[in-house]
Amino acid sequence: MSETPKIELKGVAKAFGSNAVLRGVDLSVAKGESMVIIGGSGTGKSVTLKCILGLIRPDAGEIHVDGARVDRSSGRSRDAMLDKFGMLFQGGALFDSLTVWQNVAFRLLHGKRKLPNDEARAIAIEKLKRVGLKEKTADLFPAELSGGMQKRVGLARAIAAAPEIIFFDEPTTGLDPIMADVINDLIRELVTEIGATAMTITHDMSSVRKIADNVAMIHEGVVQWCGPIGEMENSGNAYVDQFIHGRADGPIEAVR
Amino acid sequence: MAITGFITDLLASIGRTVLGLCSTAGHLAIFTAQAVSHCLRPPFFLGEIARQFLKIGYFSLPVVGMTAVFTGAVLALQIYVGSARFNAESAVASIVAIGIVRELGPVLGGLMVAGRVSAAIAAEIGTMRVTEQIDALTTLSTNPFKYLVTPRLIAATVAMPILVAVADAIGIMGGFLVGVGRLGFNEGAYLNNTVDFLEFDDVFSGLVKAAVFGFIIALMGCYQGYNSGRGAQGVGRATTNAVVGASVLILAANYVLTELFFSA
Numbered sequence: 001m002s003e004t005p006k007i008e009l010k011g012v013a014k015a016f017g018s019n020a021v022l023r024g025v026d027l028s029v030a031k032g033e034s035m036v037i038i039g040g041s042g043t044g045k046s047v048t049l050k051c052i053l054g055l056i057r058p059d060a061g062e063i064h065v066d067g068a069r070v071d072r073s074s075g076r077s078r079d080a081m082l083d084k085f086g087m088l089f090q091g092g093a094l095f096d097s098l099t100v101w102q103n104v105a106f107r108l109l110h111g112k113r114k115l116p117n118d119e120a121r122a123i124a125i126e127k128l129k130r131v132g133l134k135e136k137t138a139d140l141f142p143a144e145l146s147g148g149m150q151k152r153v154g155l156a157r158a159i160a161a162a163p164e165i166i167f168f169d170e171p172t173t174g175l176d177p178i179m180a181d182v183i184n185d186l187i188r189e190l191v192t193e194i195g196a197t198a199m200t201i202t203h204d205m206s207s208v209r210k211i212a213d214n215v216a217m218i219h220e221g222v223v224q225w226c227g228p229i230g231e232m233e234n235s236g237n238a239y240v241d242q243f244i245h246g247r248a249d250g251p252i253e254a255v256r
Numbered sequence: 257m258a259i260t261g262f263i264t265d266l267l268a269s270i271g272r273t274v275l276g277l278c279s280t281a282g283h284l285a286i287f288t289a290q291a292v293s294h295c296l297r298p299p300f301f302l303g304e305i306a307r308q309f310l311k312i313g314y315f316s317l318p319v320v321g322m323t324a325v326f327t328g329a330v331l332a333l334q335i336y337v338g339s340a341r342f343n344a345e346s347a348v349a350s351i352v353a354i355g356i357v358r359e360l361g362p363v364l365g366g367l368m369v370a371g372r373v374s375a376a377i378a379a380e381i382g383t384m385r386v387t388e389q390i391d392a393l394t395t396l397s398t399n400p401f402k403y404l405v406t407p408r409l410i411a412a413t414v415a416m417p418i419l420v421a422v423a424d425a426i427g428i429m430g431g432f433l434v435g436v437g438r439l440g441f442n443e444g445a446y447l448n449n450t451v452d453f454l455e456f457d458d459v460f461s462g463l464v465k466a467a468v469f470g471f472i473i474a475l476m477g478c479y480q481g482y483n484s485g486r487g488a489q490g491v492g493r494a495t496t497n498a499v500v501g502a503s504v505l506i507l508a509a510n511y512v513l514t515e516l517f518f519s520a
Binding site: 050053054055079082083085086087089090091093094095096097106107110111112157167 | 301380383384387388389391392394395396397398403
């Protein structure tokens with residue numbers, strides 16, 4: 001008998017007014033797998049992640065996490081579902097009014113565990129060191145950090161409570177190539193270390209090649225192709241070929 | 257035909273505006289009900305409530321105090337000029353006290369705090385919406401209503417009566433300084449007149465108004481910020497709407513509360 005997928009989407013659809021962003025997304029992510037979703041801007045990658053997290057309610061379809069349907073969950077069952085997740089947001093989404101360590105330890109301080117300040121701070125500093133930041137960063141505010149450092153803090157926050165599933169939304173956007181590579185390495189290491197299931201959305205192909213086990217390409221609101229990273233270069237799918245080689249000619253219109 | 261088209265367009269425009277207002281009122285009512293329900297149910301973020309209390313109450317003291325002292329001073333001058341016309345100058349102290357405590361303290365204090373706090377709350381929460389910090393709260397298993405809206409509502413509702421009580425005292429002192437220093441009243445007689453004619457209901461009604469205004473200020477800031485549009489323009493619009501909405505609601509609530517307290 002095959003193992004229950006960690007995350008499963010069946011026919012998920014979402015429209016904003018007359019703009020149908022998702023038109024029936026089917027996707028399955030196995031436990032411990034690193035799935036990367038690629039696709040152009042505005043093709044619904046972020047909407048897919050937000051539907052899984054319950055930040056956006058899909059119009060149709062089903063979303064299952066560990067076999068349990070979550071797209072209509074609320075209250076405690078939703079809180080229990082969210083406890084499994086960690087997320088690195090594209091812009092970091094660090095809380096401006098809190099120091100770096102309070103950001104990293106937010107879930108430890110306010111979530112189910114409600115650790116004392118000293119203990120939470122110690123864990124936060126340990127996580128900051130794990131992502132390559134010095135202890136003195138802990139008492140700074142997010143506005144005092146560079147873009148790369150903010151990403152690292154976001155990464156430390158995402159892993160602080162050792163989640164079962166981690167989402168990465170455009171983890172290397174806005175970073176220089178060296179810092180982007182450092183972040184990619186960190187993501188790969190941390191996901192392996194924690195044994196988490198990872199789902200990343202990006203259009204940075206070097207990121208894809210570094211962190212993906214499997215790749216799914218979304219275009220026109222559906223998954224056009226899904227397969228192992230090793231098969232991506234020879235997928236035989238015109239959408240994937242055009243996208244990964246960055247060609248203007250092909251089935252994907254350059255101007256959307 | 258042109259006239260018919262014009263009338264149709266006009267009616268359609270009025271209809272759209274009315275529907276828009278009804279929709280906003282409905283959304284605001286649902287938001288208020290959710291906010292109040294979260295205020296009554298744990299968990300409470302006590303640290304956050306204390307932080308907001310400090311921001312809303314303590315840091316609004318200078319602006320509220322300045323408003324009160326000048327309002328009390330002007331009131332004393334104006335009432336003196338008016339009452340001199342029928343030889344009732346001795347009523348200056350009591351009218352200044354009643355005017356400040358019943359109306360000007362809570363209303364002007366409320367309007368000043370609305371300008372300062374409602375705008376700040378809308379801008380802060382609106383920016384959090386735009387930069388996905390509110391989504392981040394959700395993914396960290398924290399209800400944004402509990403963490404952002406509830407502490408601000410509780411802090412503003414508790415802080416405003418304290419602020420207004422201080423403003424009342426400062427406003428009366430403003431009237432006293434002008435009355436004694438500029439208009440030549442005897443210090444003891446001025447203070448006696450103030451205390452003798454001031455009743456418990458005058459002070460109590462002003463403080464209840466202040467609590468309601470505090471709730472309105474935080475509610476409008478949170479509502480507009482929480483539902484802020486995307487980008488700098490969206491946050492700017494939310495900030496403006498919060499101040500305008502809070503100010504209009506304060507004036508409307510002031511009338512309703514005055515009717516309730518003093519219509520009998």
